[in-house]
Amino acid sequence: MTRTIPTAAGRRPRVLLLFGGRSSEHPISCITAAGVLHAADPERWDVVPVGVAPSGLWSHGEVDAAAFALDGGELPAVPEPERPVSLRARPDGAVELVGGDGEDLGAVDVVFPLLHGPWGEDGTLQGMFETLGLPYVGCGVLSSAVGMDKHFMKVAFEAAGLEVGPWETVTDRQWRRDPEAALARAGALAYPLFVKPARGGSSFGITKVESPEDLRAAVEEARRFDPKVVVEAGILGREIECAVLDGRAGDAPRASLPGEIVVKGADAGHQFYDFEAKYQDREAAQLSCPAELPEEEIERLRSLAVRAFEAVDGAGLGRCDFFFTPDGRWVVNEINTMPGFTPISMYPAMWERTGIAYPELITELLELALERGVGLH
Missing domain, CATH: 3.40.50.20 (Rossmann fold)
Incomplete structure (x- = not known):
């Protein structure tokens, strides 16, 4: 309607x-x-x-x-x-x-x-x-819920034929009943591990774990933000992101040029793209957009980003994050259905470099919302 x-x-x-x-x-x-x-x-x-x-x-x-x-x-x-x-x-x-x-x-x-x-x-x-x-x-009710929950998000990606990295989910019930079994299951993944709140963002509660003795503390830290935790095996590869904007009048969603965040690393105090690197230390990371990739890989990624967006029945906007491995595979990490939208955030920055300025992007999103209306689609 x-x-x-x-x-x-x-x-x-x-x-x-x-x-x-x-x-x-x-x-x-x-x-x-x-x-x-x-x-x-x-x-x-x-x-x-x-x-x-x-x-x-x-x-x-x-x-x-x-x-x-x-x-x-x-x-x-x-x-x-x-x-x-x-x-x-x-x-x-x-x-x-x-x-x-x-x-x-x-x-x-x-x-x-x-x-x-x-x-x-x-x-x-x-x-x-x-x-x-x-x-x-x-996004609507279902796509917002799926996009928020890293476990069900990965299930949806796999169903759509996208490659997803190895992971384990630790629910609150599992942790309370038998934490040792949950640790053994998650610890069987290849290190380093990334332990995350299943339904969180902005890098809050995320810990990079290099050895098994640190896994329990990382799960407890993630549980401060969400009783459901996802443990992911580290993927060797470049972290590449792509912004998706819905199409008009039933047209296919649009994908931006891909962007790559280059974090200065441990010498700057950042083991990964954490909260401080994202929002508080402007010198900690640099955006490369378009990312330095062969043209055929850029187009392949844009197609995969749209597939990830449609896998969760996305609407309006989404930012899709991938790993590009040394052997040329694209492994989807996650979709963010309401990505950071400050003028310096990745989503608007990628569209800026693709040809849609920040004020125009705001107008486009509002017009898409009015065009889509509410109800079943």
Whole structure:
């Protein structure tokens, strides 16, 4: 179902820019919101920022989201609101933002949910938007959930014929019942291992494990962020990423030129592309886009990225991460259905170098959301 946007003189589609959230990626979401607020075309969109505090309460007008920045100081956060707001469906089918006292804060036409991690990127909020009949940027309920869970994501990739590296999943039940058996199973993988929260992002809780005696502590660290943990065998190869943007009117999804992040390494204090290298140390890594690859491999990767996007029934956007092995194989690592979207993040940077500037990318995503609408597709 596609929502019809009023076109009266001076009427711009009203965008609910949702950011913050309950996950550990709260500060990155805040930074992303600042980037979008500065870049969204004010003549095309009426953007209304709404922050989600760590408690889950929504806040409007109690924080200056445009001022958020990662400047080496305290990480930004949405404060707990004194007057929480929410969404409400009207009898005429429109959806409005309302204050806690029932105050009408105006209708909303589309949501840009810049939330990363659980309770935002995992299908939970997407289900609410579907129930309200409110279009939103990005993947739907199922694809968001699958894309958030590294275990089921890998299952979907394998079903689509994509090569996936060796991995083991340790559920909360397995760990509580028999942690030694879980460690033995995961420890049978080839080292080094990467131990990750199954439903996390921004490199929170990830540990590179070089020897078996360090595996238990790494699992416990990942479990601080998610009781379900994925343990992956390290893949020897270059880490190459590709941004995917949905097609218009049923056309095939589009893939950007591939990008490669080159991390300076242990001498700079980064064993892998961790949180600090991504967001706090601008000298720690460098983007090469297009990545230095033969033309035929670039086109092969772009095709595989689209296949990965379609494997999880993606919509709107996604960033697909691969390993390119020395023997010429492409091993898919993961898809991120709401990738970092700050002006310097990989997703918009790759599209910038492919020919779509950051403000244009924001407009394209919002128009795709309005075109797609809600409901079964």
